[in-house]
Amino acid sequence: MKQFKTILKFELKSYFKNKTFIGITLFLVVAITLVMFFPRITALFDNDNDTAEQEKNGIMLIKPSTPESEELFCSAFSACFPDMEVKATFESDEQIKKAITENEAECAFVMTSLDSYTYYVNNLSIYDTRTATANEALTNIYQMSVMMSSGMSAEQAGQILSVQIESETVNLGKDHTENFFYTYIMIFALYMVILLYGQMVATSVATEKSSRAMELLITSARPTSMMFGKIFAACVAGLSQLVLVFGSAILFYKINEDYWGSNPLISSIFNMPVSLLVYMLIFFVLGFLIYAFLYGAIGSTASKLEDINTSVMPLSFMFIIAFMVVMTSMTSGDVSNMAIRICSYIPFTSPMAMFTRIAMSSVPIYEILISIAILAVSVVGIGIVSARIYRIGVVLYGTPPKPAAIIKALKNSK
Amino acid sequence: MILELREIEKSFGEKKVLQGVSFYAESGKAFGLLGRNGAGKTTSIRILMDVFKADKGEVLIDGKPINHSALKIGYLPEERGLYPKKKIIDQLVYFAELNGMSSKQAVSSVDNWLSRLGMTEYRNKRLDTLSKGNQQKIQLITAIAHDPQIVILDEPFSGLDPVNARMLKSVVKNIISRDRIVLFSSHQMNYIEEFCDRIAIIDEGKVVLHGDLRDIKRAYVRDKLSVRAERTDIIRAAMPEMCSDGERGELIVRLPSPGDKKEVMEKLLSLCDIDEIKVYEPSLNDIFVEYTDKTSKEDSNEAI
Numbered sequence: 001m002k003q004f005k006t007i008l009k010f011e012l013k014s015y016f017k018n019k020t021f022i023g024i025t026l027f028l029v030v031a032i033t034l035v036m037f038f039p040r041i042t043a044l045f046d047n048d049n050d051t052a053e054q055e056k057n058g059i060m061l062i063k064p065s066t067p068e069s070e071e072l073f074c075s076a077f078s079a080c081f082p083d084m085e086v087k088a089t090f091e092s093d094e095q096i097k098k099a100i101t102e103n104e105a106e107c108a109f110v111m112t113s114l115d116s117y118t119y120y121v122n123n124l125s126i127y128d129t130r131t132a133t134a135n136e137a138l139t140n141i142y143q144m145s146v147m148m149s150s151g152m153s154a155e156q157a158g159q160i161l162s163v164q165i166e167s168e169t170v171n172l173g174k175d176h177t178e179n180f181f182y183t184y185i186m187i188f189a190l191y192m193v194i195l196l197y198g199q200m201v202a203t204s205v206a207t208e209k210s211s212r213a214m215e216l217l218i219t220s221a222r223p224t225s226m227m228f229g230k231i232f233a234a235c236v237a238g239l240s241q242l243v244l245v246f247g248s249a250i251l252f253y254k255i256n257e258d259y260w261g262s263n264p265l266i267s268s269i270f271n272m273p274v275s276l277l278v279y280m281l282i283f284f285v286l287g288f289l290i291y292a293f294l295y296g297a298i299g300s301t302a303s304k305l306e307d308i309n310t311s312v313m314p315l316s317f318m319f320i321i322a323f324m325v326v327m328t329s330m331t332s333g334d335v336s337n338m339a340i341r342i343c344s345y346i347p348f349t350s351p352m353a354m355f356t357r358i359a360m361s362s363v364p365i366y367e368i369l370i371s372i373a374i375l376a377v378s379v380v381g382i383g384i385v386s387a388r389i390y391r392i393g394v395v396l397y398g399t400p401p402k403p404a405a406i407i408k409a410l411k412n413s414k
Numbered sequence: 415m416i417l418e419l420r421e422i423e424k425s426f427g428e429k430k431v432l433q434g435v436s437f438y439a440e441s442g443k444a445f446g447l448l449g450r451n452g453a454g455k456t457t458s459i460r461i462l463m464d465v466f467k468a469d470k471g472e473v474l475i476d477g478k479p480i481n482h483s484a485l486k487i488g489y490l491p492e493e494r495g496l497y498p499k500k501k502i503i504d505q506l507v508y509f510a511e512l513n514g515m516s517s518k519q520a521v522s523s524v525d526n527w528l529s530r531l532g533m534t535e536y537r538n539k540r541l542d543t544l545s546k547g548n549q550q551k552i553q554l555i556t557a558i559a560h561d562p563q564i565v566i567l568d569e570p571f572s573g574l575d576p577v578n579a580r581m582l583k584s585v586v587k588n589i590i591s592r593d594r595i596v597l598f599s600s601h602q603m604n605y606i607e608e609f610c611d612r613i614a615i616i617d618e619g620k621v622v623l624h625g626d627l628r629d630i631k632r633a634y635v636r637d638k639l640s641v642r643a644e645r646t647d648i649i650r651a652a653m654p655e656m657c658s659d660g661e662r663g664e665l666i667v668r669l670p671s672p673g674d675k676k677e678v679m680e681k682l683l684s685l686c687d688i689d690e691i692k693v694y695e696p697s698l699n700d701i702f703v704e705y706t707d708k709t710s711k712e713d714s715n716e717a718i
Contacts, residue, residue, distance in 0.1 A: 002514075003512055006508065006511045006512055007512070010504075010508045013504070014500065208497075211495045211496070211497065211498055212491070212493045212494060212495025213495050213496050213497050214495075215491035215493050215495060216489065216491060216495075216496070216509060216553075216556055217512075218465050219460070219463045219465055219487070219489045219491075220489075220509055220512040220513050221512045395460070395465060395466070
């Protein structure tokens with residue numbers, strides 16, 4: 001136990017003294033801080049412009065189909081495009097085109113009748129929705145004019161067209177639009193941390209072997225203390241990095257809450273239920289351990305750093321597949337499909353799959369408990385097997401042993 | 415204290431690495447474990463240090479099975495290596511703590527050794543900024559800082575310059591004088607001869623020779639004289655069939671029988687001016703080669 005503590009302390013110290021570790025954490029915290037202060041900073045600059053009139057973007061030319069309809073079209077377009085300066089024109093189409101190509105006007109609607117027009121624009125942006133807006137307004141005008149010509153008053157026609165349907169949505173489960181983003185962020189954090197720290201554990205074991213510090217370590221400490229010390233240190237380092245980044249996000253959000261106003265995306269992220277954070281912690285720790293154990297065991301079988309990348313590939317692939325299943329389910333909107341249901345009980349995929357299901361749908365508590373129980377038992381099992389592989393792996397040098405050879409050695413070591 | 419390995423057997427897969435290795439070492443004396451590459455020295459050491467268990471046989475301390483948690487062992491592995499990117503003080507304290515010291519004890523002991531070996535100025539430097547010889551000294555501290563009862567030194571002198579080698583010698587002599595068991599493993603026979611009272615030679619997983627070095631040497635038939643003189647040509651001319659060349663420029667005179675020693679010595683003295691004359695004893699090198707080199711064994715068999 002004393003050895004485990006010594007190793008944990010030493011490994012933790014080397015994480016917290018590592019310049020890359022400090023650099024990345026600081027970078028993330030600074031980036032988060034900037035994002036969280038962004039509305040406050042923009043508000044500072046906006047103050048100067050508050051008194052100024054809203055700036056018009058450009059000139060929109062309207063050529064009515066008949067001189068009588070000039071006012072009708074101009075008022076309708078002005079209402080639809082408040083950011084544009086709407087001007088009526090009766091010049092020829094050629095001159096209008098020229099005005100646009102020479103940047104005197106930004107765009108033009110040349111009406112050929114009440115229900116048809118030509119839209120002129122210099123460069124059509126993919127975000128240009130002006131025709132859609134115009135269509136809507138013109139449909140209204142057309143419908144009004146037809147109604148009025150059949151004897152209805154303007155008020156009556158207006159009432160019919162502007163009828164509002166009253167509706168209310170009562171959500172008995174979870175709101176996908178609201179929890180999609182925080183689930184996404186957390187799954188992504190889980191994915192990054194497990195993959196990165198797993199690789200770091202494997203590399204650190206292989207470095208000890210290749211620098212031959214292992215020769216001294218195996219004679220000074222028990223391999224199980226060595227492996228568990230190393231992995232728990234990585235777990236604590238990863239967790240503290242997450243806490244620091246998310247903690248600073250929450251802290252700086254609280255400071256700037258007023259400036260964020262009622263941005264639904266941001267407030268949904270920060271009003272995430274506490275129970276979800278607890279589940280996140282459980283699945284993070286268990287998921288981290290199960291992968292870190294395997295990464296550690298694989299690292300112990302490599303004698304050179306170069307061997308690491310190929311050795312850990314199958315494990316990394318397994319994890320990436322789990323991530324893909326979860327992500328496709330999330331984006332498809334159906335987080336209760338068969339694939340994710342199965343994945344939420346398999347120990348290697350359940351940390352992400354079950355967490356997604358909990359966050360985005362209603363999962364019965366017994367299902368959650370079964371999933372956690374399977375995962376916890378697997379963590380212990382994988383831990384024991386990995387420690388055995390580690391014991392054998394650390395004294396082996398040369399080409400990495402084949403899986404069959406490891407299994408044989410495991411049987412012999414019992 | 416007596417450390418004894420008794421009938422140790424160990425196989426890795428099909429390969430039998432150790433086939434009944436037995437030897438013992440006493441405290442206050444240095445013990446030399448010799449053998450060619452791959453003979454089983456490192457495996458014996460690892461079993462002794464509980465890195466893995468023996469298939470058969472036992473490791474005993476004063477006749478009782480060894481208790482690793484109660485016994486401190488220091489080890490200088492042949493394959494040197496620590497953490498190249500870490501501060502020297504950090505890693506030395508780490509290893510001392512792993513070997514059972516409290517962090518306070520570890521720091522004071524490490525500082526003490528750093529100053530004894532003249533390395534205090536490197537205390538807060540990274541290991542990879544040091545020269546190879548200085549890295550060796552740092553590695554030595556990992557083996558002795560926790561004041562172990564058994565010190566195992568595998569090729570301790572390789573890579574050291576004569577000044578550092580002398581420093582290491584005095585450290586080793588000091589450890590021996592403090593009644594510790596020192597176990598040497600080396601191919602540099604002159605150092606083994608200088609330090610070790612007892613030796614064991616392992617060949618292909620078996621102990622082929624074990625005992626007190628002086629007794630081993632004395633057991634050889636004392637039928638040769640080693641002669642140093644200015645005019646060896648006169649001796650060669652006088653007794654050509656008895657003379658041969660020694661390894662270090664001396665003249666070897668083979669006696670017809672050990673009983674003829676006095677008579678031949680007197681004859682030599684009468685022939686010319688003699689600087690040195692003594693009974694020839696085989697060097698440890700000769701003994702080692704004799705026991706481990708198969709080709710020479712076959713040659714000597716044929717000669718008989």
